[in-house]
Amino acid sequence: MKTVRDIPILHNIPVLVRAALNVPVEGGKVMNTYRLRRALPTLEYLRREGARVILASHIGEQGIETLAPVAEALAGMISGVHFCEVSTGEKARAASRDLLPGEILVLENLRRNPGEVGNDREFARALAALADVFVEDSFDTCHRRHASIVSVPEFLPSYAGLLVEEEVRELSKALAPKGLALALIGGAKFSTKEPVLEVLLEHYDKVFVGGALANDFFKAKGYPVGRSLVSGAAGGEIAKMLENPKLVLPVDAQLVTTDLSSRVGAPQDIRADEAALDHGPATAALLADLAKKSKTVLWNGPLGEYEKGFTEATDAVLRAVAESGAYSVIGGGDTVAELERIGLMDRFSFVSTGGGAMLDFLARGTLPGLDALGS
Ligand code: ADP
Ligand code: MG
Numbered sequence: 001m002k003t004v005r006d007i008p009i010l011h012n013i014p015v016l017v018r019a020a021l022n023v024p025v026e027g028g029k030v031m032n033t034y035r036l037r038r039a040l041p042t043l044e045y046l047r048r049e050g051a052r053v054i055l056a057s058h059i060g061e062q063g064i065e066t067l068a069p070v071a072e073a074l075a076g077m078i079s080g081v082h083f084c085e086v087s088t089g090e091k092a093r094a095a096s097r098d099l100l101p102g103e104i105l106v107l108e109n110l111r112r113n114p115g116e117v118g119n120d121r122e123f124a125r126a127l128a129a130l131a132d133v134f135v136e137d138s139f140d141t142c143h144r145r146h147a148s149i150v151s152v153p154e155f156l157p158s159y160a161g162l163l164v165e166e167e168v169r170e171l172s173k174a175l176a177p178k179g180l181a182l183a184l185i186g187g188a189k190f191s192t193k194e195p196v197l198e199v200l201l202e203h204y205d206k207v208f209v210g211g212a213l214a215n216d217f218f219k220a221k222g223y224p225v226g227r228s229l230v231s232g233a234a235g236g237e238i239a240k241m242l243e244n245p246k247l248v249l250p251v252d253a254q255l256v257t258t259d260l261s262s263r264v265g266a267p268q269d270i271r272a273d274e275a276a277l278d279h280g281p282a283t284a285a286l287l288a289d290l291a292k293k294s295k296t297v298l299w300n301g302p303l304g305e306y307e308k309g310f311t312e313a314t315d316a317v318l319r320a321v322a323e324s325g326a327y328s329v330i331g332g333g334d335t336v337a338e339l340e341r342i343g344l345m346d347r348f349s350f351v352s353t354g355g356g357a358m359l360d361f362l363a364r365g366t367l368p369g370l371d372a373l374g375s
Pocket of ligand 1: 010012085186187188189210212213231277278300301302303304305307331332333334335336355356
């Protein structure tokens with residue numbers, strides 16, 4: 001993979017960088033700068049080399065949010081940052097022409113133009129017209145066929161940024177694990193996790209299926225699931241995985257009724273008015289023990305409905321993995337939010353910025369946004 005370091009000349013060259021600046025904003029203030037910090041290495045490299053950096057990203061899903069407060073937050077982290085209220089057209093061209101070597105122009109939210117999500121060629125051409133070179137550094141959108149991800153590279157020499165390079169290196173390592181390897185897949189929506197489960201059952205020694213996903217497996221086993229969240233997955237695929245000796249399922253659950261009284265019970269003992277919202281202490285202990293013995297741990301998906309405070313199993317196992325000394329890779333928006341909340345981010349070997357992108361990369365070994373860069 002060609003990276004920013006392979007770009008032959010950068011001094012005074014306009015470089016379009018696709019980054020992930022989609023941080024949480026409330027009342028015009030950036031609430032969390034984690035993604036911006038992960039974008040800095042590429043920006044700092046380009047600035048040192050004297051490039052004129054044109055920074056493009058989306059924020060939010062609706063196409064109405066603005067990147068203005070993000071540009072302001074970025075200006076507090078790196079010097080020479082300007083903001084442009086549009087992403088294409090004469091105004092954007094003039095603003096990028098005015099950049100001095102080492103300066104950064106943050107374009108407005110790409111999704112304000114429907115051509116971004118619609119992968120419109122003309123929109124991609126207009127973005128590409130702002131620069132001489134393209135750098136892809138938005139790993140977490142590389143699974144999307146959006147204009148800035150898959151079409152801009154058709155118009156410009158294109159390279160991976162340092163974050164994308166790191167993601168690919170670390171996740172590739174995770175696909176060829178060393179020593180006893182444990183994968184933990186939790187969260188919800190079986191359909192989004194099924195392909196990665198198939199791959200992990202090949203490459204890993206133990207694959208734990210937890211969170212709401214476990215309910216689908218228990219249902220396929222014929223257990224009652226009460227009011228637990230199930231995703232209505234196709235039973236055939238699960239039946240096959242259930243035969244795999246590498247598969248590990250929870251052994252107890254936090255069973256909660258509508259009046260919020262709760263008890264710990266075996267998965268098969270759930271009553272009709274109960275929902276399994278977390279794993280119990282026996283499951284947490286079993287996973288902590290497995291983590292301790294493992295040389296590689298890969299994790300995506302929380303083990304309980306953590307937004308409602310069902311974080312006990314997740315937190316206990318996160319701590320066990322942090323202390324295990326294993327090479328640990330973790331990703332997923334919800335998973336990393338909980339990891340950050342309990343302050344263990346820097347205790348993991350690699351924290352992926354990808355949710356869906358991480359899962360797709362692990363399942364397929366590449367992503368549309370990486371393929372678009374050529375080789
Ligand atoms: P990530 O964003 O880390 O990839 P997912 O989006 O796949 O993770 O899953 C996170 C969601 O799964 C959260 O909303 C969480 O509440 C839910 N979840 C996990 N376990 C349970 C459970 N037992 N019951 C209901 N929801 C659950
Ligand atoms: Mg999620």
